[in-house]
Amino acid sequence: MPTPLAWRNVTHKKVRTAAALTGVCFAIVLMFMQLGFWDVVFKASTMLIDPFAFDAVLVSPQYVHLRAAASIPRARLAQALAVPGVASASPLYVVNGSWRNAETRARRELPILAVDPDQPSFALPELVRSAPLLHQLDVALMDARAQARYGPIHAGLVSELENRKVTVGATYGYGSGFMADASVIVSDRTLVRVARGASRDAVSLGLLRVAPGTPVKAVIAALKERMPADVMVWSRRELEANEQRFFVEVKPIGLMFFSGVVLAFTVGGIILYQILAAEVTNHLKEFATLMAMGYKERYLVGVVIQQATFFALLGFVPALGLALFMYVVIGWFTQLPMGMTVGRFAGVLILSIAMCVVAGLLASRKVARADPADLF
Amino acid sequence: MLARNGTPLAWRNFSHSRARLIGSLAGVTFAVILMFVEMGFLNGLYDNHTRFVDKLNADLLIVNADKEAVIPLQPFPRRRLFQARGQPGVAAAYGLRMEEMHSFLKNDRDGLQYPILILGFDPAEPVFLIPEVLAASRQLTVSDTVLVDSEAKDFYGDRRPGYEAEISGRRMRIVGTYPLGPDFRVDGTAIVSERTFLNTFPDPQSGETLPDRIEFGLVKLVPGASLRETRRALESVLPEDVRVLTKTEFSDRIRAYWGASKPVGYVFGTGMVVGFLIGVTICYQILYTGILDHLPQYATIKAIGYDDAYLVRLVVEEAVYLGAGGFVPGLLLSAAIYAALQVYTSVPMHLSLMRMTVVFVLTIAMCVVSALIAVRKAIEADPADVF
Numbered sequence: 215m216p217t218p219l220a221w222r223n224v225t226h227k228k229v230r231t232a233a234a235l236t237g238v239c240f241a242i243v244l245m246f247m248q249l250g251f252w253d254v255v256f257k258a259s260t261m262l263i264d265p266f267a268f269d270a271v272l273v274s275p276q277y278v279h280l281r282a283a284a285s286i287p288r289a290r291l292a293q294a295l296a297v298p299g300v301a302s303a304s305p306l307y308v309v310n311g312s313w314r315n316a317e318t319r320a321r322r323e324l325p326i327l328a329v330d331p332d333q334p335s336f337a338l339p340e341l342v343r344s345a346p347l348l349h350q351l352d353v354a355l356m357d358a359r360a361q362a363r364y365g366p367i368h369a370g371l372v373s374e375l376e377n378r379k380v381t382v383g384a385t386y387g388y389g390s391g392f393m394a395d396a397s398v399i400v401s402d403r404t405l406v407r408v409a410r411g412a413s414r415d416a417v418s419l420g421l422l423r424v425a426p427g428t429p430v431k432a433v434i435a436a437l438k439e440r441m442p443a444d445v446m447v448w449s450r451r452e453l454e455a456n457e458q459r460f461f462v463e464v465k466p467i468g469l470m471f472f473s474g475v476v477l478a479f480t481v482g483g484i485i486l487y488q489i490l491a492a493e494v495t496n497h498l499k500e501f502a503t504l505m506a507m508g509y510k511e512r513y514l515v516g517v518v519i520q521q522a523t524f525f526a527l528l529g530f531v532p533a534l535g536l537a538l539f540m541y542v543v544i545g546w547f548t549q550l551p552m553g554m555t556v557g558r559f560a561g562v563l564i565l566s567i568a569m570c571v572v573a574g575l576l577a578s579r580k581v582a583r584a585d586p587a588d589l590f
Numbered sequence: 591m592l593a594r595n596g597t598p599l600a601w602r603n604f605s606h607s608r609a610r611l612i613g614s615l616a617g618v619t620f621a622v623i624l625m626f627v628e629m630g631f632l633n634g635l636y637d638n639h640t641r642f643v644d645k646l647n648a649d650l651l652i653v654n655a656d657k658e659a660v661i662p663l664q665p666f667p668r669r670r671l672f673q674a675r676g677q678p679g680v681a682a683a684y685g686l687r688m689e690e691m692h693s694f695l696k697n698d699r700d701g702l703q704y705p706i707l708i709l710g711f712d713p714a715e716p717v718f719l720i721p722e723v724l725a726a727s728r729q730l731t732v733s734d735t736v737l738v739d740s741e742a743k744d745f746y747g748d749r750r751p752g753y754e755a756e757i758s759g760r761r762m763r764i765v766g767t768y769p770l771g772p773d774f775r776v777d778g779t780a781i782v783s784e785r786t787f788l789n790t791f792p793d794p795q796s797g798e799t800l801p802d803r804i805e806f807g808l809v810k811l812v813p814g815a816s817l818r819e820t821r822r823a824l825e826s827v828l829p830e831d832v833r834v835l836t837k838t839e840f841s842d843r844i845r846a847y848w849g850a851s852k853p854v855g856y857v858f859g860t861g862m863v864v865g866f867l868i869g870v871t872i873c874y875q876i877l878y879t880g881i882l883d884h885l886p887q888y889a890t891i892k893a894i895g896y897d898d899a900y901l902v903r904l905v906v907e908e909a910v911y912l913g914a915g916g917f918v919p920g921l922l923l924s925a926a927i928y929a930a931l932q933v934y935t936s937v938p939m940h941l942s943l944m945r946m947t948v949v950f951v952l953t954i955a956m957c958v959v960s961a962l963i964a965v966r967k968a969i970e971a972d973p974a975d976v977f
Contacts, residue, residue, distance in 0.1 A: 229878070229967075230875075230878060230879070230882070233871060233874050233875045233878055234875055236871045236874075237868060237871040237872055237875060240864055240867050240868045240871060241868060243864055244624075244861070244864045244865075244868065247857075247860060247861065247864065248861070251857045275701075275702075276702060276703050278702060278703070278704060278705060281705075282694070282703075282704075282705040284703065310691045320655075320656040321656045321664060322656070322658075322662075323662035323663075323664075363658075464743065464745075464777065465774060465777075466638065466772070466773070466774055466935045466936055466937045467774055469934060469935040469936075469937075470631050470634070470635075470935050470937060471857070473627075473631070473931055473934065473935065474628075474631065474857070474858070474861060477624065477627055477628075481620050481623065481624050481868075484616075484620050485617065485620060485621075485868060485872065488613065488616065488617045488620075488872065489872075489875065491613065492613070492875060492876075492879060496879065540860065544856050544857075544860065547856055548856055
């Protein structure tokens with residue numbers, strides 16, 4: 215039959231279709247939002263270590279997460295360097311401390327990160343450029359994307375770290391994610407001056423870089439053999455997975471966001487069914503007539519599926535636009551990296567079409583049962 | 591609202607077709623559930639952190655001026671408690687100590703040290719409003735005994751009374767448990783006596799005890815004393831490094847901290863807004879379809895002489911039935927979902943009368959909004975076109 219029935223159905227009653235499409239659109243937006251937030255949990259849990267360059271890491275067997283890292287002896291770094299394939303071994307210290315808001319004078323808690331200024335192992339270009347400043351004592355590099363409660367942050371600012379005067383040599387912009395509301399980087403010598411109980415020998419993480427061209431797995435295997443039992447060797451991916459696991463599976467925030475995703479899909483699916491069932495019901499008379507004319511049930515089911523797909527696609531496009539807008543707005547407010555990924559885009563698109571088609575199929579069972587005689 | 595001859599027209603329209611009725615209500619029900627659950631998460635976040643304060647036995651709290659929430663820790667000198675005790679109206683001033691960054695509980699099975707929040711108090715002082723803690727206070731006077739949170743995360747391991755636990759390298763005997771629950775930052779808590787606390791967390795450099803770090807000062811008023819005056823007396827005698835707050839005021843500080851500090855507010859707030867919008871579109875679709883189906887009848891009513899205002903009231907009334915009818919099953923289902931989520935996330939999901947009212951009002955609002963948009967079709971109905 216040459217008439218594109220499904221398309222005509224969709225475009226015929228403009229207002230009613232617009233209403234239905236709005237519902238489809240919002241259901242899809244909800245899915246995009248909740249999935250986006252959930253993704254943020256993954257990204258936000260590793261933000262403190264993202265600015266550092268490393269392929270593998272040495273941690274204590276007692277390591278729980280970045281702010282409960284326990285420590286390893288600094289000597290292990292030199293030992294790691296002796297293993298073939300290891301290009302550099304840099305210490306990273308993570309110590310809990312406090313920062314004084316330069317404006318309000320209020321003390322705010324934050325993690326103090328410390329590095330060896332001769333080999334800081336930075337990945338972020340801004341940090342690489344500012345690294346030489348760390349050779350000076352009591353100079354800090356501070357993340358400008360801190361929560362407002364930490365006060366003004368700019369190069370040249372003088373404030374206090376653990377009640378000791380420090381100067382902000384330069385700032386960088388990254389964000390601390392869920393692990394902290396602000397963060398600051400100093401040299402290891404500054405750290406022991408500032409933080410009671412910190413020692414240059416107690417390293418939180420040993421950041422290892424592998425020589426270019428060498429397979430990381432092989433180096434890690436070699437390290438595992440050579441290093442004593444008081445350190446664990448993890449790949450970067452394993453470290454990140456550990457941090458993420460903590461937030462996603464353990465911390466309530468990950469569980470809440472996951473519940474939000476489940477909710478969005480369940481309710482979204484039900485709402486899509488509602489909308490499509492209503493659409494089928496609206497055309498019941500026409501469908502019944504077609505069947506009376508001799509068209510097979512299969513043909514009509516095909517029409518319903520096509521209609522469902524049109525709905526999904528037509529609702530998807532504005533939903534995508536709205537979602538992208540929301541990502542930007544919320545990302546800006548919360549200083550968290552909210553963005554669209556190809557995977558999420560494709561996943562939601564396919565799921566939306568699938569849900570609409572399933573909804574259409576369920577609804578079309580009514581069509582099959584439609585007896586023309588009953589309707590007229 | 592009755593037509594001139596007394597027929598409850600809106601109600602009849604609404605309840606006419608059973609199958610359609612169920613379908614419509616189901617749609618509204620799910621929008622209601624969406625709003626309830628998003629709001630539940632939002633409130634749960636705050637309740638989660640303020641419930642600790644609820645368990646403190648205090649009329650007024652003394653806290654460090656910079657203290658923003660239960661955690662992060664910002665202690666003040668013990669001397670403030672002595673200063674408070676001398677004031678008129680103050681019956682008692684208890685001290686509560688806390689340690690977070692240096693406190694770990696070792697799980698004997700996997701040997702890992704898990705961060706835990708340790709609370710220390712003088713067992714002779716009724717610091718906590720938790721019955722299990724009050725009952726076990728006497729046992730805590732024995733050195734190196736500990737009470738463990740029964741609702742703390744599983745990885746803390748066995749916590750039955752009689753078991754030994756290792757906290758920050760110190761072996762202690764578990765003499766009881768209490769139900770408190772984790773929050774977004776600490777996965778569990780444990781309570782020890784002040785003596786045990788001071789022995790467990792000495793000065794890292796000198797090894798001596800640090801008696802001076804108090805996290806919360808709990809002030810109890812003499813029966814009949816004026817809260818305002820006692821507070822003023824305390825504020826005048828205590829220096830600027832501390833503040834005197836009511837429990838409610840401190841809870842507000844906690845809410846402000848968590849609201850600003852984590853994106854949960856935005857996340858679930860937008861979820862609620864989207865839920866509301868979805869509800870509006872569903873209601874609109876239902877009402878609009880209904881109007882289209884009854885277009886001849888609406889046109890006829892207009893032809894008889896009823897004015898537009900009557901039609902508007904008719905559709906709005908129908909929308910209210912829709913909202914109210916969808917709200918009840920939505921509420922019941924949400925209550926069940928709240929219970930399940932509370933178990934899954936350890937976040938308190940609490941349905942108060944106030945919160946039910948908020949969602950009810952939102953539900954009715956969403957239906958009325960959609961009615962006002964949909965009714966334009968009924969108003970446009972022209973008898974001449976229909977027949």
